[in-house]
Amino acid sequence: MLTIQFIRNNRATVLKGLRIKNFSQPDLIDKIIDRDNERRSLQVRTNELQAEMNRLNKEIGKLIRAGEEQKASQVKERTSLLKKELETHARDLQHSATDLNDWLVQIPNIPHPSVPAGNTDADNKLIRQGGAIPRLTEDALPHWDLGSKYRLIDFDMGVKITGGGFPVFRGKGARLQRALIAYFLDQNTSAGYEEFLPPLLVNEASGFGTGQLPDKEGQMYHVTGDNLYLIPTAEVPVTNIYRDVILQAKDLPIKNTAYTPCFRREAGSYGKDVRGLNRVHQFDKVEIVQITHPSDSYRALEEMVSHVEKLVTNLELPYRIVQLCGGDLGFTSALTYDFEVFAAAQKKWLEVSSVSNFESYQANRLKLRFRDPADKKSQLAHTLNGSALALPRIMAAILENNQTPEGIRVPEVLCPFMGPGNELIR
RNA sequence: GGAGAGAUGCCGGAGUGGUCGAACGGGGCGGUCUCGAAAACCGUUGUGCUCCUUGCGGGCACCGGGGGUUCGAAUCCCCCUCUCUCCGCCA
Secondary structure: OOOHHHHHHOHHHHHHHHHHOOOOOOOHHHHHHHHHHHHHHHHHHHHHHHHHHHHHHHHHHHHHHOOOHHHHHHHHHHHHHHHHHHHHHHHHHHHHHHHHHHHHOOOOOOOOOOOOOOOOHHHOEEEEEEOOOOOOOOOOOOHHHHHHHOOOEEHHHHHHHOOOOOOEEOHHHHHHHHHHHHHHHHHHHHOOOEEEOOOOEEOHHHHHHOOOOOOOHHHOOEEOOOOEEEOOOOHHHHHHOOOOOEEEHHHOOEEEEEEEEEEOOOOOOOOHHHOOOOOOOEEEEEEEEEEEOHHHHHHHHHHHHHHHHHHHHHOOOOEEEEEOOHHHOOOOOOEEEEEEEEEOOOOEEEEEEEEEEOOOHHHHHHOOEEEOOOOOOEEEOEEEEEEEEEHHHHHHHHHHHOEEOOEEEOOHHHHHHHOOOOOEEO
């Protein structure tokens, strides 16, 4: 969340940013500032009363030790009145602080100055495009048909076992998934990311830390028996490693990567756009996360974008990079680049990665700080993450784009992971 | 699932209801010594909120979380959460 200090000092900037993000209740900002003023004056008064109370209590202690019981009980009488007043003030202060916090968590991050205004993905800004769009014949099949034809993916089997949106990969399909995971992890670790294999269930505090809770509770599967949530992305456990941590400046940037299955309820989505692997409830993803010094986060963002670009290039997929407009930007993000690859049979661009800088928004929730030996005070770090990469749509594009009358050609970089003689899936 | 133990600062670990923001040890940092380092010795070492006369200033809160008792709680009582050990079950 934004810090109250930032909102107070940059009211105009915040309001402008919220406008670009199409935030529905900008009047919350002034309510927050008013309530904070109230909180401050209550705090001052409460602190004064507490100081007086502490003074009297010490005095009573001294008198009792000196054996002056009489005088002690006189002082005690004075404390009882003070105590009542203190309780009232403390309660009011508590209410103010609670309101303030409830409102603060509802304020999304404000966008970076470069973020274009706009409402939907139609207003996103194309940054660049790469790779050649393959020319397929008219009878080219979408990936869901290829999946059955070559026995790679079985959607009906998933429906039987679990329900819609839980595809089963089998045979070469399962092997291709494994190849992609291994390839991505290898590339990420070569680029300096430390590999993690985190828990897939997280507690409430973790969900709050990265911003999924309390607002987007409905997007996660909730295991009510133990009050745990299935992760919607590895971002949640991997970023929460640093919850309540004060790092040393010299340890930055921290670069982590993790493969995990991801679970998303995505309630209410159905139809043609979500056929096959385009949108599922459980999918595999390899994530990269960076924690940086505030002055370094935009360099890190570009570094992550280049890294992801290299991955899609190596997979020989036609791709484009778009910068999300204000309205399309996630709740916690200041700047996001989406990567889309072209699935040539569906003739559609599919989002396969979202690379974001959250600046200090998550860090503030996480209480993730760092200390520079030069400064006395610790300050909030910046967090970033990106998919490198999400598998289902990559799989969809590979199957569709590489289909030939003889079979599906496996991208060269994946061949070493596919076993001998499997350059072509027949 | 059953039984028990515990939760204190960066770590380990004390703590009779007032002099405890917290002993002691370790670690870190600074210094003395040294050509340099180690050792030794000395000093220092939490987080957050807040105020103003912005000073290397003051006040307040924080000993897992929340309530309670008390003039006063790390310390006593209640509830919750978490961790550990043993048993059971199990990949």
